[in-house]
Amino acid sequence: MLAEQDTIAAIATALGEAGIGIVRVSGPDAGRIAERVFRRPSGAAPKLRDKRRMLYGFVIDPHGGETLDEGILLWMPAPHSYTAEDVAELQVHGGVRVLERVLDATLRAGARLAEPGEFTKRAFLNGRMDLAQAEAVIDLIRAKTDLASRSALKQMRGALGDWVRDLRKRLLALQALVEVTIDYPEHDVEQEACAEVVATGSGLLAELDQMLESARMGQILREGVATAIVGRPNVGKSSLLNALLRRDRAIVTDIPGTTRDVLEEYVNLRGIPFKLVDTAGIRETEDVVERIGVERSREVLAEAELVLVVLDGSQLLTEADEEILAQTQGHARILVVNKADLPQAWPDERLAPYAGDTPVVRLSAKRPQDLPRLVEAMIGKVWRGEAGAADLSYMTNARQARLMEQARQDIAQAVEAARFGTTLDLIAVALQSAYASLGLIIGEEAGEDLLDEIFSRFCLGK
Ligand SMILES: Nc1nc2c(ncn2[C@@H]2O[C@H](COP(=O)(O)OP(=O)(O)OP(=O)(O)O)[C@@H](O)[C@H]2O)c(=O)[nH]1
Ligand SMILES: [Mg+2]
Structure with a gap:
């Protein structure tokens, strides 16, 4: 996917009174912007190259040179950062006004104000995480209990994505088998393929059912x-x-x-x-x-x-x-x-x-x-499952559950068709559709509108 060309900035910590507040800058100009707004105690601008650094110094107004606060500059060059881009973090005092002024300095030095969730969106677009992992980030931030935060963390580490990728691999193999059989329409080969669709498909359905159960629990935890x-x-x-x-x-x-x-x-x-x-x-x-x-x-x-x-x-x-x-x-x-x-x-x-x-x-x-x-x-x-289910190994949200439900229906249709010996074309189409639905869970072939909808639910600075 296309890397973003501009550099974004936002206050990454909660606005209020706190010991520390962080302004995060990400993008190709992050280094230059940090060099413009940060000074070492000697008064020199830092030189940021391709090594991670943590420097003590002062944040200044890039135009007048006025000192805005003292603090720490954290430099994380691409690709080893949250967004996989060059990232500079200015850690200063956690006051509302201080943070606004430091943010303003980065904007005047060339950054653009980030939209809600834009850092995480970039992490996704740059392949640092799949869509299910990105969604787990917001779940983790919003988690109200230990249980919810533990589940979100697990998903953030990629548990759901791994499962989806594995399921898709098996679907693809099944689909390949069906497609090949379409090209060689001998009767017994076709029957064999149908038997395979029934066997593998039923297994996939059982797995999807279990996942959908956990989706309900996920919703409860959220x-x-x-x-x-x-x-x-x-x-x-x-x-x-x-x-x-x-x-x-x-x-x-x-x-x-x-x-x-x-x-x-x-x-x-x-x-x-x-x-x-x-x-x-x-x-x-x-x-x-x-x-x-x-x-x-x-x-x-x-x-x-x-x-x-x-x-x-x-x-x-x-x-x-x-x-x-x-x-x-x-x-x-x-x-x-x-x-x-x-x-x-x-x-x-x-x-x-x-x-x-x-x-x-x-x-x-x-x-x-x-x-x-x-x-x-x-x-x-x-x-007992009357008001929710028990499996916490995978947390899914409503969007993911909807896609799983679609995939479930398609696979069920394919299995049904295979059982009754319907034409293989129909089975192939249903499997293809299930494959696509599951892909959307992890963000494969996800359109811009879907991404916008997901990331707009994030808070600023994440
Ligand atoms: N002895 C006793 N009194 C109770 C108990 N629970 C509530 N009460 C009393 O019952 C009365 C009504 O309690 P509420 O909690 O206001 O009842 P409610 O069902 O919310 O009533 P509405 O809001 O009017 O529908 C109050 O005088 C309470 O002190 C209890 O376990 N034992
Ligand atoms: Mg009452």
Whole structure:
């Protein structure tokens, strides 16, 4: 692919107050730009050649010569840098204004302001990493838990790309076999080829299925398990949210209808991020505001991956409770019987018609020692695959999963066709299409629009 011709610069660290901040410059002019804006303590400009260097000195305004800050110049000549281009990093003090001025100096010395993700895009275009690895960089930056960051790191090292390349190699061999057979249309040769398509194709399908399972887990690690806390008013939904968060986030009162709006908070439960959504108690109401809240609760319910149905164990179940229990039947859910510290009005058996393999957890939101049992049940739901799958060896994002799904369909079609002895042409076309879809995962034959879409999700300076 074509190497970029201009030189880009951006602040690579977060804007705020910090000990150190970094302005990164990458491209063919990085060395010259650094020589213009950096001075050794002696006042001399550094001489940057093809050896890596780390120099102490001062950053100056390339025009007036004013000193902007003292710091360190890190020189990483191509190809041994993040972008595989010449890279100069100016490590200065981490103040917003200082960094802006240092960045400005590099721009005036000839660099262009980088777009979000442009450094990583160059790394991809220069063959330093495949597209799946580049995407893992942003996953790593955004990871909210240890588990998510570990998985992202693994993908950044190329695990997914290796698997895709291996799969494509096998697809290509299969395709070659089919193509050759098309040219020699003897019947038994054709049958042999079809048998091979069925055998190899089925193996590939099994692998793809496993990968697609892990895609769901990948999404969970990135976005959290969308968990709706629902129930009729006053059963203790907000109290439960607060208890899981271990802080008073939601307003709790003994007045039914306290929560009017949907409230979202992330909590990390043993490495898995949950997006907890507290909702307005569902009931028929004349109050306009509350009614909108109830409407939203129903929307949240529709999108939830996991539902905590909260009931009040100290009172008989009402019609509203029964209705919510019926409504959430199809969801991955946990029945939470709250207020266990009060005298209980009914036994667990009362929920038998709804329970099935749904866990019932009787607890009090007011007793912290009760919560581990609920957490246990929530994690159990995720690992059992109802709200996510377990294989973490490969993280995939929605784009990658979509392409895998396409490849899966094509291969399934080829296998099906081979089974019924359809013409080999059709099989060849399906295999070719699967090969192309898988290629897009690692960025082979990826168009400019796709790259733009992916890299625009990055932060500035990466
Ligand atoms: N005794 C006891 N009281 C509780 C418990 N959990 C919540 N409560 C009380 O029940 C009342 C309602 O609690 P909330 O958490 O506001 O209930 P909610 O389901 O969010 O109610 P809405 O927002 O109105 O739908 C408050 O007075 C809480 O203090 C519990 O485990 N035991
Ligand atoms: Mg509430």
